[in-house]
Amino acid sequence: MLDATPKTQFKREALRINSCKTCQPVGALYAALGVHRCMPYSHGSQGCVAYHRTVLTRHYKDPMMAVSSSFTEGASVFGGKSNLTTGVKNVFDIYQPDIIAVHTTCLSEVIGDDLKAFIQDLDIPEGKYVVHSNTPSFKGSHINGYAAMMGGFINYLSQTTGQTNGKLAVFPAWSEPSDLRLLKSYLEQMGIAYTLFPDQSGVVDAPMTDHFEYFPKGGTTIEEIQGLGDCTHVLGLGEWTVPEPCAVLEKKCGTKSILLPYPIGIQNTDRLLMTLTDLTGKPVPYAIEEERGQLIDLILDQHIWTSQKSCAIFGDPDFILGVTSLVLEMGMLPKYVLTGTPGHAFPKMCQALFEAYGVEDQCQAFEFDDLFDLHQFIKNDPVDVLIGTNYGKQIARAESIPFVRAGWPVLDRYGHYLWPNIGYRGAMRFVERISGAIMDHVDAVCPDEDFDVVM
Amino acid sequence: MLKTRYGTDWLKVNFIGIEATKKSLRDIANYFGNQELIDQVEAVIAEEEARYAEDYAYYRSKLSGKTAGLYVGGSRSHHYQLLLKDFGVSTVLAGYEFAHRDDYEGREVIPSIKLDADGKNIETITVQPDPSQFRTYLTPEGAQRLKEAHPEIELNDYKGMIVDMEAGALIDDDMNQYETEELMRLVKPDIFFTGIKDKYVVQKGGTLCRQLHSYDYSGPYSCFQGAANFARDLAASLYTPVWGMIRVPWKSRPAILAHTVVGGED
Numbered sequence: 001m002l003d004a005t006p007k008t009q010f011k012r013e014a015l016r017i018n019s020c021k022t023c024q025p026v027g028a029l030y031a032a033l034g035v036h037r038c039m040p041y042s043h044g045s046q047g048c049v050a051y052h053r054t055v056l057t058r059h060y061k062d063p064m065m066a067v068s069s070s071f072t073e074g075a076s077v078f079g080g081k082s083n084l085t086t087g088v089k090n091v092f093d094i095y096q097p098d099i100i101a102v103h104t105t106c107l108s109e110v111i112g113d114d115l116k117a118f119i120q121d122l123d124i125p126e127g128k129y130v131v132h133s134n135t136p137s138f139k140g141s142h143i144n145g146y147a148a149m150m151g152g153f154i155n156y157l158s159q160t161t162g163q164t165n166g167k168l169a170v171f172p173a174w175s176e177p178s179d180l181r182l183l184k185s186y187l188e189q190m191g192i193a194y195t196l197f198p199d200q201s202g203v204v205d206a207p208m209t210d211h212f213e214y215f216p217k218g219g220t221t222i223e224e225i226q227g228l229g230d231c232t233h234v235l236g237l238g239e240w241t242v243p244e245p246c247a248v249l250e251k252k253c254g255t256k257s258i259l260l261p262y263p264i265g266i267q268n269t270d271r272l273l274m275t276l277t278d279l280t281g282k283p284v285p286y287a288i289e290e291e292r293g294q295l296i297d298l299i300l301d302q303h304i305w306t307s308q309k310s311c312a313i314f315g316d317p318d319f320i321l322g323v324t325s326l327v328l329e330m331g332m333l334p335k336y337v338l339t340g341t342p343g344h345a346f347p348k349m350c351q352a353l354f355e356a357y358g359v360e361d362q363c364q365a366f367e368f369d370d371l372f373d374l375h376q377f378i379k380n381d382p383v384d385v386l387i388g389t390n391y392g393k394q395i396a397r398a399e400s401i402p403f404v405r406a407g408w409p410v411l412d413r414y415g416h417y418l419w420p421n422i423g424y425r426g427a428m429r430f431v432e433r434i435s436g437a438i439m440d441h442v443d444a445v446c447p448d449e450d451f452d453v454v455m
Numbered sequence: 456m457l458k459t460r461y462g463t464d465w466l467k468v469n470f471i472g473i474e475a476t477k478k479s480l481r482d483i484a485n486y487f488g489n490q491e492l493i494d495q496v497e498a499v500i501a502e503e504e505a506r507y508a509e510d511y512a513y514y515r516s517k518l519s520g521k522t523a524g525l526y527v528g529g530s531r532s533h534h535y536q537l538l539l540k541d542f543g544v545s546t547v548l549a550g551y552e553f554a555h556r557d558d559y560e561g562r563e564v565i566p567s568i569k570l571d572a573d574g575k576n577i578e579t580i581t582v583q584p585d586p587s588q589f590r591t592y593l594t595p596e597g598a599q600r601l602k603e604a605h606p607e608i609e610l611n612d613y614k615g616m617i618v619d620m621e622a623g624a625l626i627d628d629d630m631n632q633y634e635t636e637e638l639m640r641l642v643k644p645d646i647f648f649t650g651i652k653d654k655y656v657v658q659k660g661g662t663l664c665r666q667l668h669s670y671d672y673s674g675p676y677s678c679f680q681g682a683a684n685f686a687r688d689l690a691a692s693l694y695t696p697v698w699g700m701i702r703v704p705w706k707s708r709p710a711i712l713a714h715t716v717v718g719g720e721d
Contacts, residue, residue, distance in 0.1 A: 266697070270704045277705060284705055292703060299697045300658055304671045307691035331695040357696065455672050 002398040005372065007379045017372035018391065020314055020340030023137030024145030026052045027174065028103035029066050031149035034198020036219030039097035040066040041087065043080055043115065043132075044105025058411040060177075060204040065214055067091055071107055080113050085122060092125055095214055099222055102132040103149055109136035129222060131156035141341040143241055143316050146174050150198065150245035153225050160229035160253040167193045168279060169231035169255065171245055173238025173262050173318035174408065175422070177201035177218075182420040183237075183263075186273070190282045195224045195231060205417055229253030233279055237272065238262040238318035240346060263422045264322025264430070266295065266329050272423075291424040298428055299330055302435040305455075307331035309438065314338040314374055314388040315407030317346045317367075319421070323387060323406060324350060326427055327434070328357045332385075335363055336377050342368035371395065385437060400445075402437035406430070458611055459582045462591040467613045469530070470677045472537035473504070473511065478607075485605045488597075503679035511541070514686030517694070519543030524644040526630055526653070527667040528552050533616040535648060535667060538676070542686050546620060547642045550627040559626060561615030632656070646689065661701060663692050 025042055029052045032040035042049035049068040056064040069075065069083040088100055102115060115132040124130055133152030135145040150171065172183065180201040187194045202218020228234070234249055236242035236259040246257035258279070263272040269292075273284045310333040313320045317339050324334045337350050350365030366373070375395045378386075386392045387404045390412045396403035410416050420426035439455055457463040466486060468479035477500050484496040504511075521544045525532040528551050536546040556564050568574075593601065601608065617626065625642060627634060635653060639662060647657045648667040657664035665671050665688070676685040 266700050274705050274708070289703055289706075296697055296701055297659075300695070301655075303692065303695045303697070304665075304673065304688070307695045308687070329696050329700065331691065331697070452672075454669065 002375060002394045005375045005379065005398065007376065009373070009376045009380075016340075016370045018375075018394075019370050020338060020374075020389075020391070021141035021143075021316075022055065023106075024135035024140055024142060024148065025049075025103050025105055025137060026055060027142035027145030027147070028101070028133055028135045028149035028152075029053075029064070029145075030056060030142075030174065030200065031146045031153075031198050032066075032101035032103070033064065033203050034200040034219055035099060035101065035153065035225065036217075036221045037098040037215040038219065039091055039095055039100050039214075041068070041091065041100045041102040042066060042105060043069045043084060043102050043108045043113065045069075045071040045076075045107055048105045048107075048137075055409055055411070056204070059409040060417050061414060062204050062206055063212065064204070065095075067095075069108070076107060076111060079111060080108050081118050081121075084113075084115075084118050088122055088124070088130055092128055097215060098127075099129040099131065101149060101152065102130065103135040103145065103152075104132070105135070106137045109134065109138075129157065141316075143174060143318075143341050147241050147244045150242070151248040153197075154228060154245060154248045154252060157222060157225045158228040158249060158253055159226055160255075163230060164232055165193075165227050165230040167195050167227070167231045168276075169228050169234040169249070170194055170196045171234055171236045171238075171242045172196070172198075173241035174316060175200070176408070176417050176420070177203070177205040178418050178420045179422040179426065182423045182425060186288065186423065187276070189285050189287060190273075190276055190280070192276060192280050192282055195228060196220060197225060197228065229255060231255055233258055235260065235275065235279070239349065240317035240321065240341075240343065261325065262318035262322040264319065265326030265427055266292070266424070268322055268325055269423050269427070288424070291428075295424040295428050295431070298431050302431060303331060305435045305438050306431075308333065309384040310335045310382075311385040311387055311434075312336040312338070312374060312378060312383045314340075314371065314392065317341050317343065317349075319407050320388075321346075321349055321353070322422070323430065324353055326430055327387075328353060328359070330431065330434070332434075333359055333362055335381070335383050336366070336374060337363070338366040338369050338371075338374050340368065340370060375399075385434060387434070400441075402441040404430075404433050404437050406433075456580070456582045460585050460589070462584070462589045464592060465611055467609065469534045469537065471531070471534035471681070473541045473679060473682045475534065475537040476678050476682075482605075482608050485608060486601065486610070487592075488601070507679050507683045510683040510686070514683070514690055515542050517690040518686060521545075521645040521693070522547045522642075524548035524639070524642065524647040525667070526550050526552070526635065526647070526649040528554075530558075531667055533558075533619065536616075536619055538682060538685060541682060542689075544646070544689075546624060547644050548625045548627070548638055549616065549620065550630050552629055554628055557613070557615060559616050559628070561618065562613050564615075636660070645693065661698075663698070665689065665692060 025048060029040040032038050046068045049066050053064045053066055069080050069087050071080055075083050091100055104115060119130050119132055122130060131152050133148040135148050177200050180199050184196060197220040199218060199220045203216050206216040228249055234246050234255050234257045236246040236257055239259050239261055243259060249255050250257050258275060260271055260275060261268045263269045277283060308331060311327055313323050313334055320337055320339060324337050327334050339346055346367040347365040354360040354363045371391055378399055386396050386401045387406055389407045390405060390410045392403055405413055419429055458465060466482055469475040470479055480496045484493045523539050523544050523546050525535055525546060532549045532551050539546055551558060556568050627638060647662055647664045650666055650668045654664045654666055670676060673688050674684060675681045
């Protein structure tokens with residue numbers, strides 16, 4: 001399929017081919033799904049939210065409920081205020097959410113709709129809320145949209161009463177529901193009172209019952225978001241994604257924030273657990289320590305298949321920074337680390353990791369880049385494994401490289417959203433899948449005399 | 456026995472190790488004394504050594520100064536010492552599971568080996584020359600010339616493993632589990648080579664253990680390319696960063712810090 005990709009690279013400025021990101025509203029919609037009884041609301045034409053719902057549904061294989069202002073030519077010319085006013089009324093009347101989270105789109109941003117003013121003029125039912133964030137698709141990526149929507153909720157809802165509620169606020173970068181479940185299990189095993197925001201677990205991975213619910217059990221509650229200003233600290237997990245919502249909360253309520261890398265890999269998870277102990281005085285229980293030991297044991301057992309192997313990693317900044325950290329711990333060489341999300345901080349963060357392992361001469365990091373470039377890098381200097389979203393499968397096939405699906409989106413597999421990436425358990429799963437992909441490849445291409453059950 | 460019955464000379468050869476491979480190839484060529492073969496062997500050695508020179512130098516820089524223990528059978532505990540030495544790794548502990556005194560001490564001790572209970576159970580085979588098929592490649596004068604021109608060739612002889620070991624290195628024959636663990640504690644090698652049943656015992660104790668039966672599913676390790684493969688695998692194993700992460704970090708901190716201490720990153 002990608003057999004025609006040329007080896008020779010040329011300088012491109014305006015053109016992106018096979019992009020490695022999607023637009024801000026997708027992230028805003030996903031963040032809003034992490035709030036209990038919230039209806040995400042796309043202020044734009046229907047095509048936008050149709051795509052966002054489609055891609056999210058295809059990844060999670062669960063209903064992704066969201067609504068639209070349904071712009072037509074009229075709204076595009078005269079502004080979307082009446083669409084929003086009618087839309088919000090209809091949604092509260094028909095679907096009865098507790099809160100509506102509006103995000104903008106290219107169209108409503110370009111015509112200059114003032115969402116703050118529109119919402120101030122709304123007649124919102126008692127006890128219900130409408131919040132918004134500005135998420136123009138032509139800037140940033142879905143990751144920026146996710147952070148912007150978090151900021152939107154905090155701006156509208158969070159307060160400080162002057163009295164601490166004794167809880168630790170935790171802001172994760174874009175996370176799979178499985179990862180949020182694991183994070184909560186760590187906090188609960190340590191006996192820490194917390195507010196996890198947002199929390200899509202129980203929403204996008206809801207169990208099969210005999211009836212469909214618009215608003216499943218999961219999600220951070222409005223009360224919890226309101227209480228963020230009274231939390232003792234906010235722990236941001238993802239140095240690329242969550243500084244913005246942390247700063248919004250700190251500015252509004254004075255809540256001190258601590259930023260950590262997204263906890264994929266041994267050392268990132270170590271740091272998370274030790275920081276939790278530092279903040280709360282609660283020790284790490286043996287059950288978690290045992291998982292850590294099992295992970296180290298696994299990495300040593302299989303290192304003969306992964307040590308010194310090279311890989312290319314692509315996807316969202318915080319997620320792939322974590323994966324990069326893990327593969328370095330495994331003794332692998334992350335030759336190319338690439339994100340489509342723009343931001344100069346990303347290559348710098350990667351560079352620091354490369355330098356910590358003395359591999360800065362052999363590894364490169366790229367921001368605001370695309371998969372056409374990645375394919376060309378690989379064509380010129382191949383790698384042993386490719387790790388990334390489902391959009392790597394064409395490259396893996398064209399170059400016959402073992403491929404490990406990780407990150408978002410993965411549209412072409414089922415069940416991935418049920419197993420963690422973060423923490424020691426998540427790292428075990430990565431290690432199992434990376435060595436498994438390498439060994440599957442050996443089994444597929446080796447001569448008969450090397451084909452063995454003992455490996 | 457072949458020598459006694461048929462007159463066939465034998466040479467102990469070893470293609471594990473760069474220097475060992477070179478010596479084996481040269482011994483074979485010199486035995487036959489064929490100039491074309493001798494030249495061919497030199498050409499092969501020069502070509503192969505040049506091909507892997509860079510790899511050898513790189514891995515020597517990574518491995519030099521490390522220590523190893525070996526517990527494998529079939530001559531490997533001896534042969535791999537030579538390969539390890541090529542990369543500056545010294546063997547501090549070695550042993551076989553099923554070896555005899557001459558495997559360790561050389562053939563000169565054979566006459567003094569006392570039969571033990573086990574040995575008595577094995578049938579003694581006495582071999583006589585077979586006049587109908589007895590022939591030697593070298594004439595007595597040829598054998599004498601070879602001995603003078605190439606005193607390094609140990610024709611029809613094996614001097615044993617010990618001569619290649621450094622002073623102070625330990626040998627333990629037929630180690631049991633307890634001895635293996637005690638010796639590991641005592642000599643603390645950086646790498647231990649054995650088989651699959653011992654591998655994880657040693658690894659759990661925090662020492663790298665590579666299999667020399669299955670080569671940990673890698674290899675080949677023989678001759679020139681094999682030496683590079685071996686060094687590559689050994690370096691990859693030794694330098695896997697996770698060795699440095701075995702200790703649980705929150706247990707080695709001086710004390711748990713109070714809430715108020717942390718206000719930022721780390």
